[in-house]
Amino acid sequence: MNVPRSLLSSAGAPSPPALPQFAHIRRYWDAQHNVFAAKLLPGEYYVTLHGEMICTVLGSCVSACVRDRASGIGGMNHFMLPLDRSQGESAWADASSAATRYGNVAMERLINDLLKAGAKRSNLEFKLVGGGKVLAAMTDVGAGNIEFVRSYMRTESFVVAGEDLGDIYPRKVHFHPDTGRVRVKKLQSTRNDTIFARERSYLQQVSSTPQTGDVELF
DSSP states (O other), X not given: OOOOGGGBOTTSOBOXXXXXXXXXXXXXXXXXXXXXXXXXXXXXXXXXXXXXXXXXXXXXXXXXXXXXXXXXXXXXXOBSBSOOOSTTOOTTTTSTTSGGGBHHXXXXXXXXXXXXXXXXXXXXXXXXXXXXXXXXXXXXXXXXXXXHHHHHHXXXXXXXXXXXXXXXXXXXXXXXXXXXXXXXXXXXXXXXXXXXXXXXXXXXXXXXXXXXXXXXXX
């Protein structure tokens, strides 16, 4: 079977298999980190059993980086809004990732898939990232996402091992489930027009409402 070049390591080894429900997630060999990686778009989530890196870019969205401390099974989500209150009339209803654009669904599906893959609830470690107010003149969606995820953690009696939430910056996130390392780079706003355009699009649908250093979440 021919393997796409992007799914071969620098030594020519193929990527580890993805779980069937994540066949649509973009994966590739990351030469900088010397590891296979999965890149999440808004509304997506991913679980790995093989020590892959999971990465994404966040504006007002939030990601939960979750792993089993004993086995290294881990995953990450990327949700855009806290709760789906559309009662089936959401503008995203026809999208494959519609449900997991909302925090309540994204958290439940990520945790359930981790448990199905062999993780134990008592071993789960959580690190939370995102929720920036990246559009100063518009509704603070990030604050709502932060309020939701903190409330969710309290309600479910999960302990937060680390977080980088709020502020005004977009963030690039790299998560290594096998070690638990989360690397967060806050991005200079003037270089992220794509993120801002996406944020404005989120808010339109709701209403129809200098490069900095890296952060390590140990």
